[in-house]
Amino acid sequence: xxxxxxxxxxxxxxxxxxxxxxxxxxxxxxxxxxxxxxxxxxxxxxxxxxxxxxxxxxxxxxxxxxxxxxxxxxxxxxxxxxxxxxxxxxxxxxxxxxxxxxxxxxxxxxxxxxxxxxxxxxxxxxxxxxxxxxxxxxxxxxxxxxxxxxxxxxxxxxxxxxxxxxxxxxxxxxxxxxxxxxxxxxxxxxxxxxxxxxxxxxxxxxxxxxxxxxxxxxxxxxxxxxxxxxxxxxxxxxxxxxxxxxxxxxxxxxxxxxxxxxxxxxxxxxxxxxxxxxxxxxxxxxxxxxxxxxxxxxxxxxxx
Amino acid sequence: xxxxxxxxxxxxxxxxxxxxxxxxxxxxxxxxxxxxxxxxxxxxxxxxxxxxxxxxxxxxxxxxxxxxxxxxxxxxxxxxxxxxxxxxxxxxxxxxxxxxxxxxxxxxxxxxxxxxxxxxxxxxxxxxxxxxxxxxxxxxxxxxxxxxxxxxxxxxxxxxxxxxxxxxxxxxxxxxxxxxxxxxxxxxxxxxxxxxxxxxxxxxxxxxxxxxxxxxxxxxxxxxxxxxxxxxxxxxxxxxxxxxxxxxxxxxxxxxxxxxxxxxxxxxxxxxxxxxxxxxxxxxxxxxxxxxxxxxxxxxxxxxxxxxxxxxxxxxxxxxxxxxx
Numbered sequence: 066x067x068x069x070x071x072x073x074x075x076x077x078x079x080x081x082x083x084x085x086x087x088x089x090x091x092x093x094x095x096x097x098x099x100x101x102x103x104x105x106x107x108x109x110x111x112x113x114x115x116x117x118x119x120x121x122x123x124x125x126x127x128x129x130x131x132x133x134x135x136x137x138x139x140x141x142x143x144x145x146x147x148x149x150x151x152x153x154x155x156x157x158x159x160x161x162x163x164x165x166x167x168x169x170x171x172x173x174x175x176x177x178x179x180x181x182x183x184x185x186x187x188x189x190x191x192x193x194x195x196x197x198x199x200x201x202x203x204x205x206x207x208x209x210x211x212x213x214x215x216x217x218x219x220x221x222x223x224x225x226x227x228x229x230x231x232x233x234x235x236x237x238x239x240x241x242x243x244x245x246x247x248x249x250x251x252x253x254x255x256x257x258x259x260x261x262x263x264x265x266x267x268x269x270x271x272x273x274x275x276x277x278x279x280x281x282x283x284x285x286x287x288x289x290x291x292x293x294x295x296x297x298x299x300x301x302x303x304x305x306x307x308x309x310x311x312x313x314x315x316x317x318x319x320x321x322x323x324x325x326x327x328x329x330x331x332x333x334x335x336x337x338x339x340x341x342x343x344x345x346x347x348x349x350x351x352x353x354x355x356x357x358x359x360x361x362x363x364x365x366x367x368x369x
Numbered sequence: 370x371x372x373x374x375x376x377x378x379x380x381x382x383x384x385x386x387x388x389x390x391x392x393x394x395x396x397x398x399x400x401x402x403x404x405x406x407x408x409x410x411x412x413x414x415x416x417x418x419x420x421x422x423x424x425x426x427x428x429x430x431x432x433x434x435x436x437x438x439x440x441x442x443x444x445x446x447x448x449x450x451x452x453x454x455x456x457x458x459x460x461x462x463x464x465x466x467x468x469x470x471x472x473x474x475x476x477x478x479x480x481x482x483x484x485x486x487x488x489x490x491x492x493x494x495x496x497x498x499x500x501x502x503x504x505x506x507x508x509x510x511x512x513x514x515x516x517x518x519x520x521x522x523x524x525x526x527x528x529x530x531x532x533x534x535x536x537x538x539x540x541x542x543x544x545x546x547x548x549x550x551x552x553x554x555x556x557x558x559x560x561x562x563x564x565x566x567x568x569x570x571x572x573x574x575x576x577x578x579x580x581x582x583x584x585x586x587x588x589x590x591x592x593x594x595x596x597x598x599x600x601x602x603x604x605x606x607x608x609x610x611x612x613x614x615x616x617x618x619x620x621x622x623x624x625x626x627x628x629x630x631x632x633x634x635x636x637x638x639x640x641x642x643x644x645x646x647x648x649x650x651x652x653x654x655x656x657x658x659x660x661x662x663x664x665x666x667x668x669x670x671x672x673x674x675x676x677x678x679x680x681x682x683x684x685x686x687x688x689x690x691x692x693x694x
Contacts, residue, residue: 101466210383211673213628216665223650223658300511304632307513308647323514327636331532335521342514350509 086285089362099354106348110167117160118145120316136336150336152322153329158336162344165319170348172229172318176236180298181291183237189275191245192252203249206242214239218301222310232311236298247290251283274350289359296352303345319345323359375675388666389440392659393433415619445660450652455660459642463664464489464544465535466641472548472557473564478619481569485576490603492581500573511630516563516636524659531556531639560637564630568622574617579611586610613683616632620676624669663686 090096098274106155109116125143136150136158150160191202209217216237223229258281264274303320305311317325319341326337411419439446445455470693524532528673537553538545547553568616571685584607592602638644642661649657 132478165649172521196468208387210670212666213625215631218582219628219646220658222648224655296509300509303511307511308632308635310647315446320511320513322393323517327517329524330517330521333525338514338517339521342511342517345514347649349511350506353505353509 066180076160077139083281083284083288086288086359086362093358094145095354096358099351099358101347103355106166109163110170113163115364117157117163119157119160120165120209121160122154122315126181131317135334142182149340150334152325152337155286155304158340161317162319162341165317165341166344167318168312168316169299169303169345172236172302172312173230173295176233176240176298176302177291177295179233179356180240181244181287184241185248185280185287187241187351188245188248189280192249193275193279194255194284194304199249202245209239210246214297215293215301215304218305219310222305223349225308227313229312229316231252232302232305234299235305239301240294240298243290243294247286248280248283248317251286252279255279255282256273285363289356289363292359296349296356299352300349377674378445381674383672385666386437387661388663389437390405390433391661392630393436430515440663445663446656448649448657450657452650452655455656458645458657459660459664462640462642462645464546465639466630467625468546469557469560469564469630469633469639470623471569472561472571473626473630474619474690475622476561476565477568478574478585481572482576482615484569485573486580486603486608488573488577489580489584489607492577496569501577504570504577507566507573510566511568512563513632513636515566516560516633519559519563520636530559532559535640542576554649560633560639564626564633568619568626571618571622572615575602575615576611578608583607613680616683617676617680622681623673627665627668 139146145157147350149162151157152161187202191199192247218232221235221238222231225234261274261278264278269278295360302311303323306318306320307324309324312321314321322341323345324340326334326341328341329337409555443456447454451458484500484504487495491497492501520532522560523530529661535547535553535556537550538547540546547557549583589606591600592606597606627642630641631646632640632641634641634643635647642664646653646658646661
C-alpha cells in the first residue's frame, strides 16, 4: 500500500491519507484488538500444516475407532488428545479447523483482491471517462445491487457447478460493484482538483493519471470497503459451502465442516459443528471490528 | 407521478427481458437440454425427431422467442425431475416462504426498533453499549451456524421446540398458514428467529445511528425544554424523524430475507421456495432453478417499486418525478 503512495513522488501530499488513517486507527483499543486478533487468525491459517497435530486429510493418520470422541478425549492408541473432539472419521477437530480456516481465509482474501482490482478499475474508468462508459458501468452496478448477493452467487454456482475457481468467480462477480461505486464517487471529487489538472497539463497518459495520481487519494474509503468485504466473502463462502454449493469435499472450508457435523448434532455430538462455527465467527468478528473502526474514522458526520 | 410510473414500468420490463435472456442462456447454452431430456439408447432418427419436436433445431434467437412467448403466457416449463409445471411447484411453495419471511420481519422490527432506540438515547450507558455490541455480533455470526446452535439448544438439549418441518397448517382464504394454531407456531419459532437475527442487528444499528444524529437536533432540545415527558419526545419527535430510512431499509431487506430463507429453510426443513431451490440445484433440475430466479426477480422489482412509492408517501419532500432511478 505504502509503495503505491511513495512511488507517487510528484504529487505526494504533506501527510498521505493512508498514513493519517493508520495513526487515527491505532488510537482505538478495540480496533487494535480486532487487528491483532485477525493477524492471529491469518498466522494460524498460514502455518496450519506445520502446527496442526495431524494432517486431517491423510487417511492413514485417522482411525475409525477414534470417531466422534468428545472434546478432551484421548485417542485409542493414547498418542494424542482431541482437545475439541473428533469427527465421524476420527479426525482431530483442532487440525480440521486449522486447515478449514486456511481455506476460508485464503478464499476470502483472494476474492477480495480480485474484486478490488476489477471493481476499482471499472469504477475509475467510469469516473475518468464519464458519458456512456460511466452510465453503462453504473447501470450495471445498480441492476446488480438490487438483488441480494447470496442469490446471484447461488444462481451462478447452480449453473456452473462447484469448485474453488467457480466460487472465487461467483464472489468477485457479486463484490466488484461495491468497489466500483466507492472509487467512482471519490474519484469524481479528486478529478476536479488542481493536481489532476497539472498532471493533464504535463500530458501524462490517462492510465498514469488514473492509477498513480487519482487512485492513491481514493484509497481510504476503498480500504473500508475491502476490509468489510473480506468478512462478507468469508461468510458468504461458508454459507455456500454449507449448502453444498461452494467448495468440494476435497477442500473442506469451515462451512463444509459445519455441514458435516450437522447430521451428528441431533444425536448430541455438538462439537463437530460447534467449533468450526466458532472459528468462523472469530475470524469474521475480528475483521468486522477493524472495519467498524475504519468506517467510523472516515464518516465525515462523526469526525470532529 | 404518472411519468415515474411509466418509466419504472419500462425499466422493470427491460430488467425482466435481460433476466429472461440470461435464464434462457442458462438452460439452452450452458446446459445441454438434449442430454437431460432424451435417453441415450434411441436411434439417430428418433433423436433428430425429438430435437425437432422440442424445437431445439431452430435458430437460438427463434428458440428464445418461443421461450419468451411461453413465459408471457405464464409458463416456466416443466421440471426435469418431477414433470410438473414449474409455476405450480413454485406456487405451492411460495406461501410457506412468505409466511416465514413476514414472521421474521415482524420479529426483527419488534425486537430491533426498541433496542435501537434505547441505544440511541443512552449510547454511553452499559445497556446502550451492550445492545451495540450485540448488534455487531449479530452481523458477524453466520445465519446457518446460528440456526444449528438454535436447534442444538432448543430442540436437542432442552427439547422445547421442534426443529424440522412446518407442522400443521390451517387454511386462511385458501392459503395454508401456520400462525393460526399454537402447534403451527411452535414449528415457526426457531426458523423465524434464525431468519430475523441479521435484520434485527441491522435495524438496531440503523436506529441507533440515525437516532443518535436526531438526538442532537434543536427540535429535540426544544421539545424537552417545553417540558414534554421523555416518552413523548422519543416516541413522537424522535421516532417520526428516523422512521423513513428505517422503513426504506426494511423494505429492501425483505428481499434479502427471501434470499436468505434458502439457508434457513434448508436447515429447518421448512418446505418453502428456498428448499425447493436447493433440492432442484442438487437434482440438476434447471427449469425449476431458473423458474425460481424469474419469480424472485419479479418479487424484487415489486419490492423496490413499493419502497420507492412508500418513500415519497412518507416524506413529502421527495418527489418521484425528479427521482432518477
